[in-house]
Amino acid sequence: MDLSPTWLALGPLAAFAMSLYFLRHLWPYRAEPGGWLFIATIVCEAIWTGAYGVALTVHDPTLRWVFEIPIWFGKSFITVFFLAFVLEYTGRGELVRSKWMGLVAAMQTTSVLLVATNPLHHLAWSNYHVEPVFGAATVAYTHQPWLFVTMLTFYFLGGGAMVVLVDAFVSYGELYRGQTIAVALSLIAPFAANLAWLFEIGPVPALDLTTSALAVHLGFDFYAFFRRNMFEQTPAARRIGERAAIHDLGTPVVIADSEGRVIDVNEEAERVFDPDATAGVGDTLDSLVGAQLDLSAHEQSATVRTDGERREYSVTSSPVADSTGTRVGYTLVFQDVTADRRRKQRLEVLNRVLRHNLRNDLSKINGYAELIRDGTDDPAIEGHAETVLRNGRGLAELGDKAREFERAMEGERHRKRVELHALVAEVANDFRTEYPDGRIETDVPEGLELETDPAIVRLLLSNLVENALEHGGDDPRVEIALADAEATPRSAVLEVRDDGPGIPDHEVAVLTEGGENDLEHGSGLGLWVVEWSASALGGDVSFERDGGTTVSVRLPGVVTRPTPSAS
Structure with missing residues (x-):
């Protein structure tokens, strides 16, 4: 073998060494989107640069021609794999598996076969001969039509990859811009050098500097890989995620x-x-x-x-x-929303029936029960009438409570600054009048203000106090106090305590499990009103039983806290 070392081989051999170094670091990322295809791209680059670097030292024409086969293999397939990588990397993997990519691969395979058999038909080039430049075994030949077809495909595929990368740079946001623009710019230097060789521009047209320019290409790839973590932050995740958000919804x-x-x-x-x-x-x-x-x-x-x-x-x-x-x-x-609207229609009809028909019938029942009770001397009949009247009034009060809650929930929210001490005092005074035998104590400091809806807060507290008084025995005691004022900077926690038997576990379980059934259900609306009201205010409710019941209500929206002296 006639080998003559030349300094012109340093460029392609340096690119060859860079490719091998890069492959070692790329291997762990082979399973990432586009990983295998990018490795295949760098393998083609290594084949092209390594073969051309060695070929520059081989002056024997026959042997020198043999090196054209790996050179043109790398040259023909590097942009095929590069475009496939870019498509996979940016979330367009379905195009990689399309028939069009298959046709492109078949065309470039044909190009390699025509190069390997060129002495038989001269479709790629003719008049092949070694034409040394600065001691390097460069070659010159007459370009034939298929060579231009091969190179046109080379530029078309590489240009398409650049367009896709620029689109990713523009569309995918700041997170992916560094690596996408670096990989896109990496093609400029080898494309420029290859165009100069193809059209024989410059003083030494036989010298192809494309392989030396591939070192610049690798430099941009190094930046994208080592500095921008190109396989740890892939645009494919965003594109596929956006597509899945629509098409898989x-x-x-x-x-x-x-x-x-x-x-x-x-x-x-x-x-x-x-x-x-x-x-x-x-x-x-x-x-x-x-x-x-x-x-x-x-x-x-x-x-x-x-x-x-x-x-x-x-x-x-x-x-x-x-x-x-x-x-x-x-x-x-x-x-x-078909099911929701039908459910709403059913609820509206049921609500109308409960609001008007049932209310009117209950008024009649209560009226007749009073007449029977007041018009009889029979203690048994009087007792039965009293039972009917008591239950009828209970049902009427339940309906009134439901209507009150509905008005509070369906009306417009009127959020304003509320002094919590004054609001709690008003609720307590209302029930002191209604339940003279009950003891209602408050321990809420002045100066605590919330940005909230006072109507819903009043409804919530009223139901808690009423529940405590009604189930607290003959001498009920209820305390409304501010608990742990500094624990939650933007919320106030009120505790409503009673000394009664406590709320049954099954009634609390209904709230925590989020629904009722035939076996587990509450005895009324009161606790549900408390739960729904707290939720509407953005707060929450918790229950504790220890010699009575303590209900803790967290109310968000604190804007002013009491000073230590006020507390």
Whole structure:
């Protein structure tokens, strides 16, 4: 073998050494998105640079031609694997497995085979001969059409990869910009050097500096890998996550342009709106959904017939804008609210029945019970009438409590600064009048102010105090006190304590488990009103039994705390 060392081989051999070093560090990341494909890219780079570096020292024409096979293998496949890596890395892996990538790989395989058999047909080049430059065994030949086809594919694939990377740089946010722009810029130097060789630009057209320029390419890759953690923060996670958020969502999602033409739909939208696949992308939104929608309305309702049934949907429309802020379309999310609306209708009907019909009938029952009680001398009949009257009044009070809670919940929230000491005192005074035999004590310092809804706070405390007084025996004692004022800086914790038998465990369990059934249920609405009121205020309730019951209520929204002297 005629080997003549030359300094021109240092560039490609340096790139070869850098490739081997890089492969050693890339190997642990082979399972990451695009990992194997990036390794394949660097392997092609190592083959190309190593073969060209050695070839520059081989002056024997026959042997020198043999080195063209690994050189053109690396050159033909490096951009194939690089584009595949970029697609996988940015979350477009389905394109890597498409028939188009298969055709590209087949074309480049054909190119390598034509290079290997070129002496038989000269489709890649002709007039091949060694033309030394500065002692290096460079070669010159006449470029034939297939060589230009191969190189056009080379530039097309590399350029496509750059476009995808620039799109990721623009679209995926600050987290991925460093690595995506570095990998995109890495192609500029080798592309420029290769174009100069292909079109024989410069004083020594036989010298191909592409392999030396690949060292610059590797420098950008090193930065992306070692400094920007390119395989620890991959754009694929964001793109796939965004796509999954739409296409894998169990709620219909439709994307339409500004004219109302459907651009994309997820699987659930296809199932609901177009089970027979007769409409879809390209059709108008109204024809797909079967209802007229206002794209500019943020929230609206739509009635859709699907599976032979009429369904009600709450439609949320969000504008989609391009990078300049120009509105280009809308994303519409369809939330099936059929069950909720039917439930609401049933509750409204039941509420009307309870509010009007049952209330009127209870008034009649109580009136007749009073007449029977007052009009008889029979103690047994009088006792029965009293029982009917007591239960009737209890049911009426239960209905009144439900209506009071409904008014508090359905009305507008009137949040304002409330002095808690004064509010607690008002509630206590109301019950002192109603329950003269009960003892109600308060221990809430002046100066504690909350930003809250006083009507709901009053409703909550009233139900707790009433519950304690009614179940506290013949001489009930209730205390309302501020507990641990400094434990939660933005909340106040009130404790309502009584010395009665305590709230039964099964009634507390109903609240903590979130529902009632035939076996476990409460005896009324009081504790539910407490739970719902605390939740509406953003607080919570807890229960403790120890010689009575202590109910702790956390109320958020503290704006002013009492001074130590006031406490």
